[in-house]
Amino acid sequence: QLPLNAIKHYSDAHSKPPDLHFQYGTAGFRTLGNTLDSVIFRVGILAGLRSKRLDGKTIGVMVTASHNPEQDNGVKLVDPRGEMLEASWEAHATLLANASSTDAFLEALTALVKSTKIDLSKPARVVYARDTRPSGPALISALEDGFKALGVEARDAGITTTPILHYLVKAINTKGTNESYGEDSEDGYFTKLSTSFKKLVAGKARPDPLIIDCANGVGAHAGAKLIEYLGDSFPLVLENTTTSTPGTLNESCGADFVKTMQRLPPTLANLMKPGQRACSLDGDADRLMYYYLDERGQFRMLDGDKIAALVAAFIVELVKLAGLDSEIKVGVVQTAYANGASTKYLAERLPVKCVPTGVKHLHHAAEHYDVGVYFEANGHGTVLFSKSTQDKLKSHEPSTPAQSTALNHLINLTQLINQTVGDALSDMLLVEVVLAHKSYSGVEWNSLYADLPNRLVKVVVGDRNGFKTEDAERRLVSPPGLQTKIDDLVRRYEGGRSFVRPSGTEDVVRVYAEAVVKSQADGGSPYFIEVTETYKFAVELAFRVAGLVYDEAGGDPSRRPK
Ligand code: G16
Numbered sequence: 001q002l003p004l005n006a007i008k009h010y011s012d013a014h015s016k017p018p019d020l021h022f023q024y025g026t027a028g029f030r031t032l033g034n035t036l037d038s039v040i041f042r043v044g045i046l047a048g049l050r051s052k053r054l055d056g057k058t059i060g061v062m063v064t065a066s067h068n069p070e071q072d073n074g075v076k077l078v079d080p081r082g083e084m085l086e087a088s089w090e091a092h093a094t095l096l097a098n099a100s101s102t103d104a105f106l107e108a109l110t111a112l113v114k115s116t117k118i119d120l121s122k123p124a125r126v127v128y129a130r131d132t133r134p135s136g137p138a139l140i141s142a143l144e145d146g147f148k149a150l151g152v153e154a155r156d157a158g159i160t161t162t163p164i165l166h167y168l169v170k171a172i173n174t175k176g177t178n179e180s181y182g183e184d185s186e187d188g189y190f191t192k193l194s195t196s197f198k199k200l201v202a203g204k205a206r207p208d209p210l211i212i213d214c215a216n217g218v219g220a221h222a223g224a225k226l227i228e229y230l231g232d233s234f235p236l237v238l239e240n241t242t243t244s245t246p247g248t249l250n251e252s253c254g255a256d257f258v259k260t261m262q263r264l265p266p267t268l269a270n271l272m273k274p275g276q277r278a279c280s281l282d283g284d285a286d287r288l289m290y291y292y293l294d295e296r297g298q299f300r301m302l303d304g305d306k307i308a309a310l311v312a313a314f315i316v317e318l319v320k321l322a323g324l325d326s327e328i329k330v331g332v333v334q335t336a337y338a339n340g341a342s343t344k345y346l347a348e349r350l351p352v353k354c355v356p357t358g359v360k361h362l363h364h365a366a367e368h369y370d371v372g373v374y375f376e377a378n379g380h381g382t383v384l385f386s387k388s389t390q391d392k393l394k395s396h397e398p399s400t401p402a403q404s405t406a407l408n409h410l411i412n413l414t415q416l417i418n419q420t421v422g423d424a425l426s427d428m429l430l431v432e433v434v435l436a437h438k439s440y441s442g443v444e445w446n447s448l449y450a451d452l453p454n455r456l457v458k459v460v461v462g463d464r465n466g467f468k469t470e471d472a473e474r475r476l477v478s479p480p481g482l483q484t485k486i487d488d489l490v491r492r493y494e495g496g497r498s499f500v501r502p503s504g505t506e507d508v509v510r511v512y513a514e515a516v517v518k519s520q521a522d523g524g525s526p527y528f529i530e531v532t533e534t535y536k537f538a539v540e541l542a543f544r545v546a547g548l549v550y551d552e553a554g555g556d557p558s559r560r561p562k
Pocket residue numbers: 026027065066067068282286287357358359360376378380502503504505506510
């Protein structure tokens with residue numbers, strides 16, 4: 001039996017705002033933090049039920065809004081193997097979050113228990129954490145009320161990064177088994193990462209200090225701990241670490257700022273010398289963007305696509321050196337945001353698949369390869385080694401010392417990489433390992449291929465749900481007719497490509513465009529755009545498509561994107 005009286009008692013203190021609709025989107029619920037009290041309370045109960053459904057396995061709950069502005073917050077659920085909540089439960093989450101009253105909520109819970117055949121006598125176990133957002137403490141107490149209402153055995157992981165929470169979930173659920181993922185503590189996580197990193201860079205030249213822009217978020221805490229574990233092996237300099245000053249989180253810094261604005265966070269401008277590398281994390285440290293200044297002091301971005309190219313090529317090389325290339329196939333997963341040049345570069349070497357935005361889609365597609373490398377252009381990604389690949393690596397008998405070395409490197413990579421989800425710190429160490437092995441600076445890495453000029457624009461519309469896509473989000477099916485207009489526009493640009501999709505984490509429609517040159521026939525543009533010559537046409541195309549989107553959505557002409 002559900003403890004209906006207890007749930008009712010707590011639920012009355014966390015009533016749903018009457019006029020709001022909540023949706024479990026790309027990365028869970030995400031909206032203004034001060035509207036999320038009832039949602040988070042209900043998620044506490046849902047997480048407990050999910051655990052009961054899975055025979056008492058531990059479920060993760062992360063309270064964060066990642067790259068979103070500071071006033072936003074959100075919550076995502078983590079399944080027992082450390083991956084995102086199974087898609088069919090997203091609908092349950094949305095349904096529970098929108099029940100209009102306590103009675104409606106109790107009814108929805110009872111129906112859920114019945115339809116998903118939950119055995120209520122099973123234990124409910126949850127581990128939870130939050131990022132540094134000011135709305136976090138109040139939302140955590142709503143979550144804890146949810147746990148109390150259902151009688152969940154809850155473990156508080158405190159303020160930590162999203163990928164550390166994913167690590168903990170997997171470590172807890174595999175503890176004592178032959179698939180043990182590591183000690184179920186932050187210490188276990190940092191020890192695992194730093195030990196494998198040190199083995200992988202043993203004998204290599206010590207890299208120059210790396211500047212890390214922590215986005216004024218929880219990555220600053222994790223970065224400081226990582227420094228202790230890495231010791232002398234790799235000097236890190238943390239910047240944008242003010243986690244308690246209101247208004248600073250992700251503000252003019254962080255991975256999303258760098259990717260969208262394609263420039264340095266202003267606070268780093270005076271710190272970087274030509275040739276020096278740096279990287280940015282996002283608000284919960286699951287995304288990573290690299291960059292450097294070239295010899296003329298020009299900003300050069302090394303995004304998720306560049307990370308995928310670097311890492312995939314390295315793993316392919318090691319697999320070959322280990323003598324396993326006929327048995328282990330490496331594949332790459334991208335989204336429509338992947339730069340066209342990266343897709344071309346990778347597809348000439350490896351199988352490449354395109355899926356809709358969202359780590360959950362990339363992760364599942366990557367599981368189909370022996371080694372699946374997935375990165376979103378925004379810097380969110382990881383590498384998955386299938387169970388049979390990991391077994392093969394452990395049992396393979398190398399026939400030469402060179403094979404043995406490559407095999408050991410691969411085994412150490414399986415330890416260094418957080419295979420549960422994108423992890424900025426683990427990915428950063430991975431990048432540094434590859435750069436050390438290849439003796440690459442940012443320049444050589446960047447020259448693997450040349451990015452097509454591109455631009456991402458956000459358009460604020462009345463109702464983003466009116467925008468529906470197909471073909472891995474590359475084409476719009478609704479509003480009707482808009483895709484044809486976009487196609488007409490794109491045809492006027494050489495190397496032109498553009499797509500439009502509703503964001504699943506912010507209340508905007510996103511427009512992406514690539515373009516090299518504009519066709520002569522198109523004439524002048526009504527847009528005056530102050531950017532470097534190279535990017536001019538991509539920016540122009542992006543803003544023209546954004547204009548179409550804006551007109552279609554019936555926006556106020558004075559706020560039309562320009
Ligand atoms: C989340 C997802 C990512 C996605 C991003 C943007 O990232 O985990 O997979 O790329 O949102 O999604 P959308 O374009 O739908 O807003 P994060 O780092 O914010 O959790």
